[in-house]
Amino acid sequence: MKSEGALNPIRWEEDHLVLIDQRKLPLTESYEKITTLEQCHDAIKVMVVRGAPCIGFTAIFGMALFAKNESQIDDTKLKIAAAFLKSARPTAVNLAFEVDRCVDLILSDPKSAFDRLVSFGQEQMEKAYHENLSMAETGLKELTARYGDKKLRLMTHCNTGHLACGCLGTALGVISHSFKKGAVEKVWVDETRPYLQGTRLSSFELWKESIPHQVVVEGAASELMRQGLVDAVFVGADRIVKNGDTANKVGTATLAITAKNYGVPFYVIAPTSSFDMASSCGEEIEIEMRPEEEVLSIQGVRLAAEGVSAYNPSFDITKSEFITGIISEKGIAKGNYVEEIEKFFR
Ligand code: MRU
Numbered sequence: 001m002k003s004e005g006a007l008n009p010i011r012w013e014e015d016h017l018v019l020i021d022q023r024k025l026p027l028t029e030s031y032e033k034i035t036t037l038e039q040c041h042d043a044i045k046v047m048v049v050r051g052a053p054c055i056g057f058t059a060i061f062g063m064a065l066f067a068k069n070e071s072q073i074d075d076t077k078l079k080i081a082a083a084f085l086k087s088a089r090p091t092a093v094n095l096a097f098e099v100d101r102c103v104d105l106i107l108s109d110p111k112s113a114f115d116r117l118v119s120f121g122q123e124q125m126e127k128a129y130h131e132n133l134s135m136a137e138t139g140l141k142e143l144t145a146r147y148g149d150k151k152l153r154l155m156t157h158c159n160t161g162h163l164a165c166g167c168l169g170t171a172l173g174v175i176s177h178s179f180k181k182g183a184v185e186k187v188w189v190d191e192t193r194p195y196l197q198g199t200r201l202s203s204f205e206l207w208k209e210s211i212p213h214q215v216v217v218e219g220a221a222s223e224l225m226r227q228g229l230v231d232a233v234f235v236g237a238d239r240i241v242k243n244g245d246t247a248n249k250v251g252t253a254t255l256a257i258t259a260k261n262y263g264v265p266f267y268v269i270a271p272t273s274s275f276d277m278a279s280s281c282g283e284e285i286e287i288e289m290r291p292e293e294e295v296l297s298i299q300g301v302r303l304a305a306e307g308v309s310a311y312n313p314s315f316d317i318t319k320s321e322f323i324t325g326i327i328s329e330k331g332i333a334k335g336n337y338v339e340e341i342e343k344f345f346r
Contacts, residue, residue: 005208005209006161006162006205006208007020007025007029007162007163008020008162008166009022009049009051009054009162009163009164009166010049010054010057010058010061010125010166012061012118012121012122015035015068016033016034016035016065017033017034017035017040017058017061017062017065018031018032018033018034019031019032019034019043019048019049019058020048020049020163021048022047022048022049022050022163022201023046023047023048025163025200025201025204026200026201026204032048034058034061034062034065035065035069036065036066036069037062037063037065037066037069037081037084037085038084039065040058040059040061040062040065040085040088041062041084041085041087041088042088043058044058044059044062044085044088044089044095045088045089047195050159050163050164050195050197051159051160051163051164051165051236052092052093052094052095052164052236052237052238052239052270052274053094053128053164053165053166053170053271053273053274054163054164054165054166055088055089055092055094055095056092056094056095056097056098056124056273057098057121057124057125057128057166059085059094059095059098059099059102060098060101060102060117060120060121060124061117061118061121062085063081063082063085063098063099063102063103063106063117064102064113064114064117064118064121066081067106067110067113067114067117068114073106073110073113078103078106078107082099082100082102082103085099086099089288090286090288091238091239091247091285091286091287091288091314091315092238092239092274093238093239093273093274093275093276094238094273094274097273098124098273101120102117102120105117105120125166125167128165128166128167128271129167129168130329131271131328131329132165132167132168132169132170132173132271132329133168133173133177134329135170135173135174135269135271135327135328135329136168136173136174136176136177136178137177138327138331138332139173139174139177139178139234139267139269139327140174140177140178140181140183142267142325142327142332143178143183143232144183146232146265147231149182149183150231151182151183151184151185152178152183152184152185152231152232153185153186153187153188153229153230153231154175154178154184154186154187154188154230154231154232154233154234155187155188155189155190155221155224155230155232155233155234155255156171156172156175156187156188156189156190156198156202156233156234156235157171157190157192157198157218157233157235157248157249157251157252157255158190158192158197158198158202158235158236158248158249158251158252159172159192159197159198159201159202159205160172160173160202160234160235160236160269161173161176161201161202161205162205163201163205164201164236169205170236170237170269170270170271171234171235171236171267171268171269172202172205172206172234172236173269174234174267174269174327175187175206175211175234176205176206176209176211179209179211184211184212185212186212186213186214187206187211187212187213187214188213188214188216188221188224188229188230189202189203189206189213189214189215189216190215190216190217190218190221190251190255191215191216191217191218192218192249192251193217193218193251193295194294194295194298194312195294196298197249198215199215203215218251218254218255221254221255221258221259222258222261222262225258225259225261225262225264226262230259230262230264231264231265232264232265232266232267233255233256233259233264233265233266233267234267234269235248235249235252235255235256235266235267235268235269236248236249236268236269236270236274237268237269237270237274237326238274238315239274239275239276239279239285240268240270240274240275240276240326240341241275241276241277241279241280241281241282241284241285242276242277242279242280242281242337242338242341242342243280243281243282243320243337243338243341244320244323244326244333244337244338244340244341245281245282245285245317245318245319245320246268246270246282246317246318246320246323246326247282247285247287247315247316247317247318248268248315248316248318249314249315249316250313250314250315250316251316252315252316252318253316253317253318253319253322254316256318256322256323257322259322260321260322265324265325266322266323266324267323267324267325267326267327268318268323268325268326268327269326269327269328270326270327270328271328271329272328272329272330272344272345275328275341275344275345277341277345282317282318282319283317285315285317287313287314287315287316287317288313288314288315289312289313289314290312290313290314291312292309292310292311292312293310294310294312295310295311295312296308296309296310320337323337326340326341328344330343330344331343331344
């Protein structure tokens with residue numbers, strides 16, 4: 001369910017998937033028609049579609065297209081397809097989580113798999129809205145308990161709104177919901193190098209909702225916090241493991257460490273589909289490496305001298321000791337993360 005005026009990043013139409021091309025936003029609104037598993041893989045890899053939840057939904061429809069296009073599904077073909085799709089982006093656990101669920105669904109009855117996978121994808125997107133709303137309510141409750149009715153200056157990193165989730169959003173969902181309830185004075189939006197999800201996407205979504213905000217380079221966070229201009233930080237997650245260590249867009253960990261230094265509360269917001277209960281600490285998370293060209297150029301315009309190279313990890317690990325609270329649709333985990341997160345899955 002999308003809010004009025006929000007762009008729809010992903011929709012299923014009869015027999016194919018339609019994705020908005022997030023690489024071109026906000027200046028150009030164009031859509032890609034996806035009819036094969038291979039196209040799904042590529043759209044995830046080159047970031048036509050992005051954000052852990054939307055990557056997960058795209059994967060479900062990708063597996064549906066595989067079931068549709070494959071006349072005879074056998075175990076080997078299924079394994080190859082699943083591994084291929086999972087390899088598109090390794091850090092966002094929603095991708096592997098949804099592909100594994102689709103494999104089980106296909107195995108249970110390959111003949112009816114296409115229809116069931118399409119319905120499954122649509123159900124998951126609908127469910128996400130209710131989960132996002134529940135997280136937003138928990139986030140606002142937490143802010144109210146801490147700050148009463150003070151109007152707050154909130155900071156966020158990357159994009160965790162409609163474009164990442166297909167509905168309200170995780171961190172941006174808390175921010176937008178809290179704004180509607182009168183609790184937000186303004187939002188600081190990290191530009192989020194190198195893909196500029198903050199400058200291009202989050203500010204666009206906040207602008208559409210008339211939420212006061214300003215874009216800042218991420219290096220400005222420390223100065224803003226030193227000046228007392230940030231009341232709390234909200235970010236999303238691509239993978240949260242058993243002890244609360246969290247993989248999110250590169251730059252998140254620096255923000256968390258800085259926030260702790262200045263006593264600014266730092267919250268991670270993510271549905272339980274972004275939790276990886278098979279991994280016990282951040283060291284076990286694979287960090288996606290992306291092309292160096294993303295750092296050296298902007299929208300195809302080369303900035304660095306020819307011959308200069310770059311190192312481009314797309315995510316980082318925030319150790320749980322820097323996180324004030326982790327909010328999922330099941331509530332908030334604080335303090336002893338191993339015990340508290342485990343409660344989400346009971
Ligand atoms: O590389 P991206 O744009 O897919 O990274 C997105 C993020 O890091 C988000 O914070 C995360 O996926 C959570 S989205 C609700």
